[in-house]
């Protein structure tokens with residue numbers, strides 16, 4: 001997407017967003033509620049016309065022919081409540097132009113993969129919320145799309161379902177699909193995305209490879225469980241700030257220039273260190289730092 005802007009009346013939802021999504025890489029579109037993620041996906045899918053900017057596919061303006069090979073899972077579910085599960089997937093396959101035979105074969109394979117095979121004949125509204133979400137995913141994958149766009153696919157899933165969906169998406173990316181999904185649960189998807197685009201107030205605030213962004217932030221956290229309530233020893237490390245201090249978990253921000261092992265030694269002089277670890281900042285911490293900007297330091301908390 002190049003420099004895309006869109007407004008609903010006076011409300012600016014997208015304010016000059018540019019982003020790239022590459023095949024074979026799982027890309028997360030991240031940001032808080034109202035950041036503009038759904039609007040961005042709708043523009044990408046051609047549901048909304050942007051006021052400015054353009055959507056490109058392989059370097060040229062995207063057309064209806066390209067979008068036929070795309071799959072979209074909207075945030076608001078669009079399933080027929082009374083239709084049996086298997087028929088639902090076959091129906092969407094037919095809408096995408098598959099023959100009945102091919103749609104049925106694909107539906108069986110997908111429902112097997114998404115652990116819904118035994119619900120083939122059940123009415124859709126008899127499934128749990130998380131199962132309906134997996135069914136919705138099946139309907140958006142039935143035509144084996146080259147480009148897969150998923151709006152909040154992880155919302156409302158339990159940890160087992162999150163893991164299983166992660167495996168499905170990773171596997172699609174590995175076999176060459178172009179995969180973009182949105183989430184407002186930054187830390188939930190931290191280990192899943194390889195590439196991220198973070199948006200806030202309709203603008204891109206951070207973009208790149210997750211591992212690189214976390215490592216390059218120059219921020220490290222020392223997590224300590226010290227057997228003492230005394231914190232006077234921290235006075236010896238003026239550059240170190242306390243992120244949180246709970247019963248058995250003291251988290252310190254250790255900036256470049258301060259050696260984390262020196263801080264650990266300081267803690268050991270004050271009390272017995274029961275547990276410790278050196279961690280990189282989480283995606284939500286990177287987001288808070290990026291969204292705050294230089295004039296808005298207090299939002300970093």
Ligand SMILES: Nc1ncnc2c1ncn2[C@@H]1O[C@H](COP(=O)(O)OP(=O)(O)OP(=O)(O)O)[C@@H](O)[C@H]1O
Nearest residue numbers: 008011013031032033034035036037038039040184
């Ligand atoms: N149909 C609409 N009419 C008016 N305003 C809208 C409409 N759709 C979205 N907006 C506004 O555009 C902004 C971006 O909304 P959008 O749904 O794109 O955010 P989002 O990042 O997907 O949020 P969430 O994580 O809550 O789904 C918000 O301020 C929202 O109120």
